Amino acid sequence: MIRAFLLLFILVSTTIFSQKKLNLIPYPQKVQINEGNFTIPDIIMLSSDLPKEETEYFKKKEGSNLKFQNSGKSDAHLVYSQLPKSTNSQQNDEFYSLEINSKQIVIKSYTKQGYFLALQTLNQLFEEFKNDKQIPALKIEDQPKFAWRGMHLDVCRHFFTVEEVKQYIDYLAMYKLNIFHWHLTDDQGWRIEIKKYPKLTQIGSKRKESMIGAYVDNTFDGKPYGPYFYTQDQVKDVVKYAQDRHITIVPEIEMPGHALAALAAYPELACTKGPFEPATKWGVFDDVFCPKDETFKFLENVLDEVIALFPSKYIHIGGDECPKTRWKECAHCQELIKKNNLKDEHGLQSYFIQRIEKYVNKKGRKIIGWDEILEGGLAPNAAVMSWTGVNGGIEAAKSKHFAVMTPGSFCYFDHYQGDPQSEPNAFGGFTPLDKVYSYNPIPTELNAEQTKYILGVQANLWTEYIEDFKQIQYMIFPRLMALSEVGWGTSDPENYKEFEGRVISQFKVLDKMNVNYAKSIYNVSGKVISNNSGMFYELSTSQNPGGIRYTLDGTDPNANSQAYQKPIPVSKSMTIKSAYFENGQLKSAISSQQFTISKTTGKTITLEQQPSENYSFGGAFTLIDGIIGNQRLLGKTWLGFLGKDVVATIDLGNKTQFSEVYFNTLENKGSWIHMAKSAQIFVSDDNKNFKMIKEIGKDEIQNAKGKIKLNVGNQNSKYIRIKIENAGIIPAGNPGADSKAWLFVDEIGAN
Ligand code: ACM
Ligand code: ZN
Numbered sequence: 136m137i138r139a140f141l142l143l144f145i146l147v148s149t150t151i152f153s154q155k156k157l158n159l160i161p162y163p164q165k166v167q168i169n170e171g172n173f174t175i176p177d178i179i180m181l182s183s184d185l186p187k188e189e190t191e192y193f194k195k196k197e198g199s200n201l202k203f204q205n206s207g208k209s210d211a212h213l214v215y216s217q218l219p220k221s222t223n224s225q226q227n228d229e230f231y232s233l234e235i236n237s238k239q240i241v242i243k244s245y246t247k248q249g250y251f252l253a254l255q256t257l258n259q260l261f262e263e264f265k266n267d268k269q270i271p272a273l274k275i276e277d278q279p280k281f282a283w284r285g286m287h288l289d290v291c292r293h294f295f296t297v298e299e300v301k302q303y304i305d306y307l308a309m310y311k312l313n314i315f316h317w318h319l320t321d322d323q324g325w326r327i328e329i330k331k332y333p334k335l336t337q338i339g340s341k342r343k344e345s346m347i348g349a350y351v352d353n354t355f356d357g358k359p360y361g362p363y364f365y366t367q368d369q370v371k372d373v374v375k376y377a378q379d380r381h382i383t384i385v386p387e388i389e390m391p392g393h394a395l396a397a398l399a400a401y402p403e404l405a406c407t408k409g410p411f412e413p414a415t416k417w418g419v420f421d422d423v424f425c426p427k428d429e430t431f432k433f434l435e436n437v438l439d440e441v442i443a444l445f446p447s448k449y450i451h452i453g454g455d456e457c458p459k460t461r462w463k464e465c466a467h468c469q470e471l472i473k474k475n476n477l478k479d480e481h482g483l484q485s486y487f488i489q490r491i492e493k494y495v496n497k498k499g500r501k502i503i504g505w506d507e508i509l510e511g512g513l514a515p516n517a518a519v520m521s522w523t524g525v526n527g528g529i530e531a532a533k534s535k536h537f538a539v540m541t542p543g544s545f546c547y548f549d550h551y552q553g554d555p556q557s558e559p560n561a562f563g564g565f566t567p568l569d570k571v572y573s574y575n576p577i578p579t580e581l582n583a584e585q586t587k588y589i590l591g592v593q594a595n596l597w598t599e600y601i602e603d604f605k606q607i608q609y610m611i612f613p614r615l616m617a618l619s620e621v622g623w624g625t626s627d628p629e630n631y632k633e634f635e636g637r638v639i640s641q642f643k644v645l646d647k648m649n650v651n652y653a654k655s656i657y658n659v660s661g662k663v664i665s666n667n668s669g670m671f672y673e674l675s676t677s678q679n680p681g682g683i684r685y686t687l688d689g690t691d692p693n694a695n696s697q698a699y700q701k702p703i704p705v706s707k708s709m710t711i712k713s714a715y716f717e718n719g720q721l722k723s724a725i726s727s728q729q730f731t732i733s734k735t736t737g738k739t740i741t742l743e744q745q746p747s748e749n750y751s752f753g754g755a756f757t758l759i760d761g762i763i764g765n766q767r768l769l770g771k772t773w774l775g776f777l778g779k780d781v782v783a784t785i786d787l788g789n790k791t792q793f794s795e796v797y798f799n800t801l802e803n804k805g806s807w808i809h810m811a812k813s814a815q816i817f818v819s820d821d822n823k824n825f826k827m828i829k830e831i832g833k834d835e836i837q838n839a840k841g842k843i844k845l846n847v848g849n850q851n852s853k854y855i856r857i858k859i860e861n862a863g864i865i866p867a868g869n870p871g872a873d874s875k876a877w878l879f880v881d882e883i884g885a886n
Contacts, residue, residue, distance in 0.1 A: 156633060156637065157259075157260065157263060157273075158259065158262070158263040158637050158640040158641070159256060159259050159260070159263075159637070160259070160310060160616045160619060160620060160637055160638070160641055161279075161310065161311055161616075161619045161620040161622070161623030161625055161626075162620060162623070162625040162637075163256065163275045163276070163277035163625065164276060164277050164278060164623075164624070164625060165275065165276040165277065166273060166274075166275050167273060167274045167275075168271050168272070168273050169236070169271070169272040169273055169274065170272060171236065171237040171271075171272040172237060172269040172270060172271055172272060173235045173236065173237055173238070173239075173240070173269070173270045173271075173272060174268055174269060175261055175264060175265065175268040175269070175270060176212055177202065178202050178203070178204045179201060179202060179203050179204070179212045179213050179240075180204055180205075180206035180210055180211050180212045180213070181203050181204065181205050181206060181211055181212070181213050182206070182211040182213065182214040182215065183205060184215065185213070185215045185250070186215070186247040186250045186251075188247075188379060189247055189250050189251040189254060190203055190254070192251070192254075192379060192380070193254050193258060196305075197648075198644070198647050198648055199258060200258050200261035200262050200265060201254065201257065201258050201261060211239070212239060212240060213239070213240045213241075213242070214239060214240070214241050214242075215241075215242045215243070215244075215250060216241070216242075216243050217243075217244065217245070218243050218244060218245050220245065226245070226278060227278050227279070227282070228245055228246050228248065228249065229246070229248055229249055229252060229278050229279050229313075230244060230245060230249055230276075230277070230278035231243065231244040231249040231250065231252050231253040231256075231275075231276075231277055231278070232244070232253075232274065232275065232276045232277070233253045233256055233257060233273075233274070233275040233277070234273070234274045234275075235260075235270055235271075235272055235273050235274075236272050237272060240257065242254075242257075247381070248381040249278075251308075251380070251381050252277070252311055252381075253277075255308070255309065255311060256275060256277065262643075262644060263640070279311065279313075279622065279623045279624060280622070280623060280624020280625075281576065281589075281590065281591030281592060281622050281623075281624060282313075282590055282591055283313075283314055283539050283590040283591030283592070283593065283622075284311065284312045284313050284314060284591055284592065284593075284618075284619065284622030284623070285312065285313075285314035285315070285316050285385070285539065285541075285591065285592070285593030285594075285622075286303075286307050286312050286314070286315060286316070286593065286594055286596070286611070286615065286618070287315075287316035287317075287318055287541075287593060287594065287595040287596060288300070288303060288315070288316070288317060288318060288596050288598070288607075289318040289321070289595075289596060289597045289598045290317065290318060290319065290324075290326050290598070291318060291319070291320060291321035291322075291323050291324040291325075291326055291396070291598075292321065292323050292324070292417065292597065292598040292599045292601075293598040293599075293601055293602050293603075294324065294326060294361070294363035294364075295598075295604060295607065297365065297369050297372065297373060299604045299607070300317075300373055301373065301376050302604070303315070303607065303611075304373070304376060304377050304380060304382055305380065306611065306612075306615060306650075307380075307382055307615075308380040308381070308382060310615055310616055310618075310619035311619060311623060312382070312615075312618070312619060312622065313381060313382055313383060314382065314383050314384075314385055314591075314593065315377055315382050315383070315384045315385070316384075316385045316387060316451060316593060316595075317384050317385070317386050317387065318387045318389075318451075318597075319365075319386055319387055319388060320387070320388050320389045320393070320394075320396065320397065320453075321389055321393045321396065322393050322394070322395035322396060322413065322414035322420050323342055323345075323395075323396065323413055323414045323415070323417070324339065324340055324341070324342060324360075324361060324363065324364075324396050324413055325339030325340055325364065325396040325397055325400070325413075326340060326363065326364045326365060327364060327365055327367075327370060327386070327388075327441070328364055328365065328366045328367050328370075329436075329437050329440050329441075330367065330440060331436050331437075331440065332400065332401065332433070332436070332437065334400035334401060335396075335397060335400045335401075335437075336362065336364040337362070337400070338396075338399050338400040338413075339396035339397055339399055339400040339413055340361045340362040340363055340364040340396070340413075341359060341360060341361030341362045341363070341413065342359070342360050342361060342396075342412070342413040342414065342415050343359060343360075343412065343413075343415055344356055344357050344358055344359065344360065344415050345358070345360050345415060346415060346416050346417055346599070348560060355415060367440070367444060370444050370445075371444060374444065374445060374446070378446075383446075383447050383448075384445055384447060385445070385447045385449050385450070385451050385503070386441055386444070386445045386447070386450060386451065387451035387452070387453055388434075388437060388438065388441055388450070388451070388452060388453065389452075389453030389454075389455075390424055390434060390452055390453050390454070390487070390491065391423045391424040391426065391454075391457050391484065391487050392419070392420075392423045392424075392453065392454075392455065392456050392457030392458065393419075393420075393423075393453060393455070393456065393457075394422070394423050394424045395411055395412070395413055395414045395420050395422055396413040396414075397424070398411040398422055398424075399411045399412050399413050401433065403429065404424055404425060404427075404429065404430045404433055405422050405423070405424070405425055405461070406422075406423075406425040406461035406462065406464070406465035406467070406468060407422070407461060407465075409422075416805060417599040417805055418804075418805025418806060418870050419456045419458060419805065419807070419870040419871055420458070420870060421458045421460040421461055421868075421870070421872065422461060423457050423458065423461060423462075424487075425461070425462075425465060425467060425468060426462075426467075426468065426471060426483060426486065426487045426490075427467055431490060431491075431494075434491060435494050438450065438491075438494065438495060438498075439498075442495075442498050442500060447500075448500060448501055449500065449501050449502070449503045449518060450495055450500050450501070450502055450503070451502075451503050451504065451520070452488065452491055452492075452495070452502050452503075452504050452508075453504060453505060454484075454488055454504030454505045454507050454508040455504075455505030455506075455507045455522070456505075456507065456871075457484055457507065458870065458871060458872050458873070458874075459480035459481070459483075459484075459872070459873060460867055460868070460872045460873070462480045462483055463480060463867075468480070468483060471483065471486070477511070478511065479511075481510040481511035482511040482512070483511070484507070484508075484510050484511050485508075485510060485511030485512045485513075485514070486511075488502070488504060488508050488514050488517065489512075489514040489515070491514075492514035492515070492516060492517055496516055501516055501517070501518060502514065502516070502517050502518070503517065503518040503519070503520055503537075503539065504517060504518075504519065504520065505519075505520050505522055505527075506519050506520065506521050506522060506523055506526075506527025506528070506531075507523075509527055509530055509531070513531065513534065513536060516536075517536060518531070518536060518537040518538060518539065518590065519531035519536055519537070519538045519539070520538070520539045520541055520593070521538055521539065521540050521541060521542060522541050522542065522543055522546075522547075522595070523542075523543065524542050524543070524544075524748070524749070525540060525542050525578050528540045528542075528578060528589065529578050529580050529581060531588065532578075532581050532585045532586070532588035532589055533581070533585055535588060536588060537588050537589075537590045538588055538589055538590060539589075539590050539591055539592065539593050540574075540576040540578075540589060540591070540592050540593070541592065541593040541594065541595055542574075543564065543749055544564065544566065544570070544748060544749040545566065545570060545571055545573070545574035546566075546571070546574065546592065546593060546594040546595060546618070547562070547564060547566055547594070547595055547597070548566070548594050548595065548596045548610050548611055548614050548615075549561060549562040549564075549595070549596055549597040549598070549599070549600065549601070549610065550562055550563070550564030550565055550566040551563075551564065551565050551566070551567075551771075552565075552566060552567045552568060552610075552614060552653050552655045553567060553653065553655030553656075553658045553660075553724070554655075554658060554660065554661075554724075554726050555765070555771075556726065556727055556728075556765075557655075557658060557723075557724030557725060557726055557727075558653070558655065558724070559600075559606055559609065560600045561600055561610070562597065562599065562600060563773070563806075564749065564750075565752065565771040566614070567655065567656075568613055568614055568617050568635070568638070568655070568656055569617075569628075569631050569635075571594070571614050571617035571618055571621070572617040572620070572621065572626055572628055572631055572634055573628040573631075574592070574621050574626075575621075576589055576591060576592040576621065576622075577589055591622055592618065592621055592622045593618075594611075594614065594615070594618045596610055596611060605651045606651075608650045608651040608652060609651050609652065609653050610653070612645060612650060612651075612652035612653060613638045613641070613642075613652055613653065613656070614653075616637075616638050616641060617634070617638075620634065632677065635656060635677055638656065639656075654722065654723060654724070655724075656677050656678075657676065657677075657678060657715050657722040657723035658676070658715065658723040658724055658726055659674050659675070659676050659683050659685075659699075659713040659714060659715050659723060659726045660674070660675055660676070660726070661673065661674050661675075661711070661713070661726065661728050662675070662753075663705070663737075663753070663756070663760040663761065663762065664702060665737040665756070665760075669704060669705075669706060669737065670704075670705045670706070670736060670737035670760075670761065671702035671703060671704055671705060672702060672703045672705050672711055672728065672730075673702040673703075674699050674702075674703070674711075674713050676715045676723070678715055678717070678722070679717075680699065681698065682715050682716045682717055682722075683698065683699035683713055683714070683715055683716075684696035684697060684698060684699065684713065684714060684716055685697055685699050685703070685711060685712060685713040685714075686711075686712045686713075687703075687709055687710070687711060689710050689712070690712070691712060691714075691725050692712055692713060692714045692725065693721075694716045694719040694720075694721070699713065705730050705732070705737075705761060706732070707732055708729075708730055708731050708732045708761075709729075709730055710727060710728065710729045710730070711727070711728050711730070712725055712726065712727045712728075713725070713726050714726065728762065729762070729763075730761040730762065731761055731762075731763050731882075731884070732761050733761075733797075733884030733885055733886050734787060734791050734793050734884070734885045734886060735759045735785050735787065735855065735883055735884050735885050736759055736760070736761040736884070737759065737760070737761065738759055738785055738786060738787050738788060739785070739786040739788075740755045740756060740758055740759050740783055740784065740785045740786075740883075741755060741783070741784050741786075742755045742781065742782065742783050743780075743782035743783075743784075744776065744779045744780070744781075744782065746774040746775055746776050747775050747776065747777045749775065750773065750774055750775025750776075750879070751774060751775075752771040752772070752773075752774065753771070755774075755783065757771075757772060757773075757774055757881065758774065758783060758798075758880065758881060758882060758883050759785060759882070759883060759884075760882075761882075762882065763799065763881065763882045764799055764801075764879075764881030764882060766799070766801060766840075766841065766842075772881050772882075773801065773879045773880070773881045774879070774880055774881065775808075775877055775878070775879050776861060776877065776878045776879075776880070777875050777876075777877055778861060778863070778864075778875030778876065779861055779878070780858060780859060780860050780861050780878070781857070781858070781859040781861075781878060781880050782856065782857075782858050782859075783856065783857050783859075783883060784822065784854060784855070784856045785854065785855045785856075785857075785883065785885075786822070786853065786854055787852070787853055787854065787855065787885075788853070789853060790820065790851050790852060790853050791851065791852065791853070791885075792849065792850065792851045793847070793850050793855075793885040793886055794846065794847060794848060794849050794850065794886070795844060795845065795846055795847065795885065795886045796816050796829070796844075796845050796847050796855065796857065796883070796884070796885050797842075797843060797844045797845065797882075797883070797884045797885075797886075798814070798843050798857060798859065798880060798881075798882065798883045798884070799841055799842055799843065799880065799881045799882055800836065800841040800843070800859065800878065800879060800880050801841055801879035802840075802841055804869050804870060805870050806870075806877070807865060807870060807871035807874060807875075807876060807877050808876070808877040808878075808879055809861075809862035809865065809869075809876040809877065809878070810833065810836050810837055810841060810862065811833070811836050811859045811860055811861065811862065811878055811880075812832075812833050812836075812860040812861065812862050812863065813830065813831065813832050813833060813836075813859075813860045814830070814831050814836065814843065814857065814858065814859045814860065815827055815829065815830045815831075815857070815858045816828050816829040816830075816845065816847055816855065816856070816857055817855070817856040817857075817858070818850055818852035818854060818855055818856070819852060819853070819854040819856065820852055820853045820854065821853075821854075822853075822854050825854070825856050828847050828848065828850065829845050829847045831843070831845065855883075855885060857883055859878065859880055861875075861876060861878040862876040862878065863875075863876060864876070
């Protein structure tokens, strides 16, 4: 029995491991390689009864490997048969089979969409085997796991032309995504023509200037931006373009928050008189739609025009980040809360969304909104887009509402994908390719029945920091490929390296299309390791580690610089620069890491409360790793604590003399990040009895702009404890008022 089992295992394992995967993304559900080969013809002869438009698409598409020509049936290379309506409950509308034998390619599907997906696969196969023109005989049976495989684009913070949006849609199609979430309205710009309200675009589609650089710099370019918007004719053209590629566009009209551009045009829809201007800063703003009848009439009229333009089942109504500051002080809002027996302003948010839902449902459509639409109770038929984490999706699914999973830490493509120092300016998170690839849209908290409510997965691209289309390409590629395979349901994070190999093969296709993709996966990354013999900087690359070269003298490494062999000792302050080379050619960006060594560096640290999952990077050790968080680049050297204090205790190992303690915090009120309220330093020799040696208040922290250096007198102790007090609840008059503030902290040192 045991022997038979072992033998079986060996057989199975050899068939699995000896067969290299094809260069396909997303990888199909089932691939069977057969005997023989098919010779790729210069022109693919077609049978006459193929879905015409889908075939034409590939015939005309620039860079397509599929050159088609009609022929009589007998000598056709490609034949298609439409399957009768599925009785197989295991197969969905997007199912296709693609069989290649020595003479013919046979595609079967239930729908034209299935046929289109099959041609995308065939196009990738032709690419892979174009050199020797021999494709192995094979049979693919394939369909996506998730019905919602989405990619979002914010055209409000920065605008992208119709031609650019079409290119974006083509990228989605290439990797078999099927939803384009078009974020059309926000504080900084209203981007869709609404015939009944011309001022939305006359006034709301431009702004005086834009914020530039990292948010913390608080600087502006002084350049008027806009008017930029899509006319209804342009929208129709884009909708048709997407339909031709079997992509559904889900339009988003933001309410009740993110409404400044609309209020600039129609100030009577706000709680206060205005006047308002489209925002020039990024962030969250207090002036939001006031839930009065006039506002609902306006929104219904807007939605009428939107619904007429977009045939999608879902209309996205935003719902995120709506401060309640104005509603609290508005007589009408307070009256409405009383009249409808609502609990508070969150109840009013729920009232707002439910009223809109009723209207949208009456028109035969459904609403989807960001997870804050759960506040105060979810509208009866609404779907939830879970972005602040996965809890919104879990809560929705448990109450039998559909959910799309797009948690920030896995699915926000405005985050960095490599070392911030070698990347264009981005939003402060860190979401590299392997992180996206590791995402499983089905939360483990759900049972089988609840799982059915997870519609799928989406990535979002917010464009505060993205000014042109080249950078759009950079931010979505190659992460879009990971999203694609996650949504298709064939991702295999355990074998990430294998996936990365297929990504690198796809780079050739992107090169041909002149796409500016991120080369971050070639980058050398560094990790601080600390053990009994000291602290070291370990360099790694997902490529051949023999290709890493580095310097310690501040110069850029070249192909002849020192080859990396083992972790580099970091015993004094220094800068390590590294890069990846292949055949003498620089492939990566140059990574540079500065170390500032103090008496806490590399010691042992414990935190009373852990940072939030999205901003926990290297855990507590991040605070004493010798790497000082950059206030401009943000990134993964900062730990973020939502509504919590930081209480960190550092064990110096032995009694140690020091007279200065330093630490850093951030301020970025637009992102709800506030300076600490106070800080206290304690010392101890037994880790039980602590003596306070210094206390500072908000003013001192503010004056130091978060870079705190404290003279603590001559100390000689084994333990240092530092308590940094969170600002608590965000005060009125600030973005995010009444919500918990973020406290961001890095590097606690002593000298
Ligand atoms: C969001 O990122 N505010 C949905
Ligand atoms: Zn009001």
